Each structure stands twice: as C-alpha cells, then as structure tokens.
Amino acid sequence: MKRVRAGIVGFGTVGRATADIISKHADLIEQRSGVRLDVTAVCRRSAIQPKDTPKGATAVSDWKQLLKDPNVDVVVETMGGTGQSLQLLRAALSQGKPVVTANKNLLAEHGDELFALAATHNLPIGFEASVAGGIPILRVIHESTAGDKLRSVHGILNGTANYILTEMESRGIEFDEALQEAQHAGFAEADPAFDIDGQDARDKLCILARMAFEGRLSVSRIPTYGIRHVRAIDIHSANRLDSTIRLVGSAEHAENGLEVSVRPWLVSRRSMLAKVEGVNNAVFLVGDKIGTQMFYGRGAGGDATGSAVVSDLIEISRDLAAGQLNAKNISGFLSSRELELCANPRPVAWYLRLTVKDQRGIVARVAEVIAQHAINIDSLEQEPHLPKDRVSFVITIEPVSEPIIRRAIETINSFDFMVEPVLLLRIEE
C-alpha cells in the first residue's frame, strides 16, 4: 500500500474540513487513487485541543516544526494572509515538498515567485481551492480548454457579496441590514471590507485571468468597485428594469487588449448571472471553440473549499506514489509577458443613480453635463415621495466607453446638490 502523509498548516474552517474529508473518505480515496492519504500533522498558532486533532496526527503551534517532521510528504496551507504563509510555501518548496494552498491573496500577490520556485524544484502547487471554493474552474481552464483560445472569463466570485445582494432583493432590505445578517450567519467577517469592496473577487479574478490569458497581471491594475454603496433603491430600480444587481469580476479580450474589472453589474433577470443566488459562485468561460460554458457551485465554506484541497492532494499523492511528481506548466504564472490592458474599452450601457438635495434645475444641469460628453440618455426616473434632502434619480444611458462616463460623473459629483457620489453600474445586455 502506498501511503502519502499530509501536514495541514492553519487549522481553521478549511483546514479542519480538509482533515475531516480525508479521515471520512480515506477508503474511498484509496480505492479510487490507489493511495492511502493520511493527515499526520496539524499546525495552528493557538492550541489545538486533542479532541480536534486528527487521529494519529501530531499538533504543533509553529509551522517550522511541522516542516521538519519527516512524516509529512505534502504541505497544505490554509492559514491565509501573505506573511507567514509566504514563508511557509517558500520553505516547503525549497525543501522539496509539494504544497497545496487555498490562499488566493498569496497567489495573486506572490504567484510569480512561488510558481518559479516550484518549477526550479520540479514540484507542483495545488491551488484549485484558491478560486471559487469547490468549483474546479482552475483545472478546467488548465486541462479542458488547453486546445482552445479563451475570449472571456467572468463571473460571481464572492459569495458574501452575492448573499447580501440577493437578500436585499428577496427581502427588500437595506444594505446595512443585509450585511449584518451575513455577519450573523457567518458569511461575512467582522471587517467585511475584503468581501464587499471587491478585493477578494479581484484576487480571484487575477488568478483566473492569468490562467486564461497566460501572462502577468498585478492586482493593482484591476479596477475594483464593490457593493458598499448599492442601496435598496437600486435593487428596486433594477427590478423595474426586469433586472437585478450582481458583483462581477470580468476579464475579456477586446480588440486592443484585455478589459478587466470587478464591479457591480445590472443584469437581466433572465440571465444565468441573475440565477446565481446566496453564497454561490459561478464562473463563465467563453472560448473560440467551446462557446460559452458556465461552472456553478458553492464558492466558500469549509466543505466545498476542503473538497478542492483534497482533489489537489489526491492528484499530487497519485503522482508522488508513482514517482512522477513534477511541476505543472502553469504558464500564466511562469510567463514574463505582461497582459496588455485595453486603453479604450468597448462601449457598454450604464446605470447611474444620483442622490441629491432637491432644488430646482437639477435635472437640467445633469442632463447638460451628459449631453456635453455626447452621451445619450436612455431613461431617466425620479423616485417619488422621498424626503427633499435626499432625492434619488436613476439614469440609464446608451453604450459609451467607460472613460467617457467617468469624466461626466466627475463633473456631476462636483455639484453642490450631490449628497453622495454617483453610483455607477454596468448594464449587461
């Protein structure tokens, strides 16, 4: 019997779920892969109770100790962050140990270094769990679309934001209330910024775009807007347009480069994006030959993410047992080519919501600014029955390139009657 022993560093939700799946499904895994997979060491800075320690495993509080353990063949990193986790992966790879990580943040920021190090040592890095939880989207891009030229990868990449938006819609509640509920339900952190301001989706999009388009892309180059400023009135207005709102990360080949962003979209209720509710994720791939594909499932949570970790562990274990361990050609992280971003994105339709102190002539002044930028208004609606000091207008405009609408909004935002900045949503036809 071939045996592969895993050491798990970061024994939180994902780490524990991973250990749990391995222990529960060890026979199944052995039968399918021919390898006996065991967890032999776990590590967390705070003490791990004996009852929580996997059977037969040692519990340590310093990952350096775990790395020294001769009974660890593969290192699983589920700590998160980019400090200790970076040091751990560097050390593990340098010592010749393959690694599996669920850490999008780490790969988005230090992927180049880590995949280069892995290549040097001819070791694999399993990272399926870093994007979209249990959805095997990275394996699909790497293996199943290997013969195709991809045109677009986009989707709903943050379950917390999606939960908030769907709760706002289904129950007609305000953003703050939906956020609090997400926190109570355990879907949002006490500091929710990473989820609701789009950085989490941005890190995942960065990894997806690099996999799909095979080049360098630093996260700082991805324009990122969150959902913090979406209000019940926007959901209401979206509904009137037979639409709803989704936070979408998108990387798309245009004529003169890649269009990439994380931002809220107004999407038709009839669209597949609109069907993705609650904490689910969905990733769309568009390729020359494959056409449009969609991959949908739980985007977070211990079980789904742990399943992805275990699928990577099984693949590595099989190769390890067969003496065929090697670095995969993850070209997106090994290429030195910078992905070229599109300077002049293609025109799309937009939704603008203005919140103003009511006074005479506002519509005229706003309409004038829009006309000055050669933008055509598609519809304009003022919400009735609102307090005079907080009146909302919703304007939809015909397709224009983003820089043009941004310039117009800059002028509008400078008007003294504006209570808060314009909320801008991309309208997906």
Added chain:
Amino acid sequence: MKRVRAGIVGFGTVGRATADIISKHADLIEQRSGVRLDVTAVCRRSAIQPKDTPKGATAVSDWKQLLKDPNVDVVVETMGGTGQSLQLLRAALSQGKPVVTANKNLLAEHGDELFALAATHNLPIGFEASVAGGIPILRVIHESTAGDKLRSVHGILNGTANYILTEMESRGIEFDEALQEAQHAGFAEADPAFDIDGQDARDKLCILARMAFEGRLSVSRIPTYGIRHVRAIDIHSANRLDSTIRLVGSAEHAENGLEVSVRPWLVSRRSMLAKVEGVNNAVFLVGDKIGTQMFYGRGAGGDATGSAVVSDLIEISRDLAAGQLNAKNISGFLSSRELELCANPRPVAWYLRLTVKDQRGIVARVAEVIAQHAINIDSLEQEPHLPKDRVSFVITIEPVSEPIIRRAIETINSFDFMVEPVLLLRIEE
C-alpha cells in the same frame, strides 16, 4: 521538440473539427503542453477530397490501413456506431495505441470490455467528448470530486430535444413543427428517434452514472421516456404552473439503491434547469461535501465536441512524450459490482395529461381510479374550447412513488374514451 501524431477515423463533423482545432491551435498547444500535436492520417469510408485533408496527412478509406501506419501514435475514433468502431478500438488498444473516442453509444454498450482491454495494455482511453460535448464533466467527476461521495448526477443531456422543447415554448409551436425546424437547422437527424426518444440521453446518463457511482449499469436497466408525445398544450399547461418542460437524465442515490431514469420533467421557471435553452446541455452534481454544482455549455456540434477530443489528446500526448502513458483507474468501468437500482423510488409529484373523446362522466371515472390507488389530486383542469373528439385534461397529483402512478395510468389508458395514452411528467419541486 516532442511530437505526437494523431490518426482520425471517421472524418465527419467532429473529426473535421478536431483536425481543424489541432491545425489552428498547434502553436498554442505546443506552448502549453510542450508537445507538437499533428494529424498525420485521416480515414473515412467515402473518399476525402485533397482540399479537406489536413496538411501533411494521408487520407485512407479503411481504418485497418490507418492502424498499420507507423506515423500514428494516437487513434481518434469519431465514426459513431458500435460495429466498426468497436473493432477499431479493440485493434488499436491491442496494438498498444492509446485512443480517444467521442462515442457514447460504444462506451455505454461495450465500456467494460474496452476499459478492461485498456487496463491490460496499460493504455488510456480519452472519452470526455462522449458526454455533453464541450463540457468537461467526466474529468470533473474523475478528478475534482475524487475526495467526495456523490449523491446525484442529473441534467439536460440531449441538445436536440432541448432545442425542440425551448422552440415549442418560445414560439408556441407544436412538436412536429419544432422537430422539422431542428432538422432544417441541422440539429436533428432525418431519423430523430435517438434524440427525441431519449436513447442518446440514456447512453450519456449510463456513462455519467457509472463514473459517479462506480459500478456496472447496462443501458437496458435505465427506464427511458422521450418527448415525442409532448404537445403544445403541455407547454401551455406548464406555463400556467409557472413551469416549463425539460428532458432530464437522472441518477440519484436513494435509501435502498439508485434511482435512474431519462424522462421529461416539469420544472419551475425559476430553476436552473429551465434556464438551459436551445442546444445547450447542463449537468448537475450533488455531493456530500461539494454541495450542488452545475456545469453548462454546448452539448454538441463539431467545435465543442472537437475541443473535448483535443483536451484528451493533449493529456495523452503529454504523458506519451514524458514516457508516462498509463491506464487511468476508471473505476466505474473496471468494477464488477452491479449498481443496485431502487425498487421503491421516493414519492414525487406528477403531471398527467389525458386526451379523450368528450363524454359524460369522464372526470368521475378518472378521479375514481386515482382515488382507488390512494393518490391525492393536487389540481385538475380541462382545457376549454377544444373539439369534442379531442379534449385535454391536465391533472397534477401529490407525491407518490412511480409504480403507484404507473398502475393507475395503466387502468386509465384502458378506458375506451382515451384517444392516446396518458402523458406523464415528473414534477420537480
């Protein structure tokens, strides 16, 4: 440079698309996989014009000739059928050549023999293209859910049937008209039985169920009902119930065995199944740990299916070039365990449509039969304004196990006022 040479047998839509993708994306494939993939031989019984022959390839009319060609490293089978294709795969594997096939029919019927032969010779069979065209569902089941226990695999597996159903709905046309259109559009064969009577979906479901539940399942054990008897009135009645109709192949773990069938379902318009329109396919996986996942995309057509063939070719080529070619442990086709089918399926709700010659007392007689079987009627509606010799009733009933409703229908079908047999749809909550 490592070079792998493919020979394609069956140079129809899929075969030509495969050759086309390889020729168009050869550089891309080489850059990603480190292998130069070429088509060096093509085979079709009817002559292949020189202009259609891939550059540098020889065209032959007998696959035995192609198999003898020392310039063929991998054999691609896109002939279809179970006669010549079976002989070809037997011969290729026996000669030590790995194969890729798009032939669901062949694998559903002779999968055991072929995978056993492949194991004997330690050779892989690539068969991603055999199910759901470009959707990489077999790779997902084999690799990405390797650490999980699956509970259900179901979905829309036949694009032609789905095209017909969505055309009937969107344009309010009858089945025959929609079928004719599908034939004109090239989505349906002159003899459409394989698509509309469910055998094509059944073959695919057979492969999916064997992959997901790892045991033997002959196609003859899969209860299969098509869409030939679905009428505009059913689509209309479905709409009134805020639902639509989809042909669904489903294999689901129940308490005492597997529930497996291909049949039309009445599905809520709000469901993901309802969102799958036209010739698209969608496969749902439900697992203990992964939860519910859905994989959506083009289920047929040369480009999508050819992409799946090429993804298999790339995987095999990479292993071939590295000297690491080996049979995969496709346990579903290597296990001698028979999948146990559930004798007493769980209760579900049903839709019945009766077409009768109008006479007094029909409703009473039908209602009596239903009551005799201890079945509760949920709703009953008679379509108004229909000719007296062809009146339709629609009855929905509360959840009962299939054998019970089948027995009731048997009695109802024997009544002399019945113009045609009852149409039965499973209602998915």
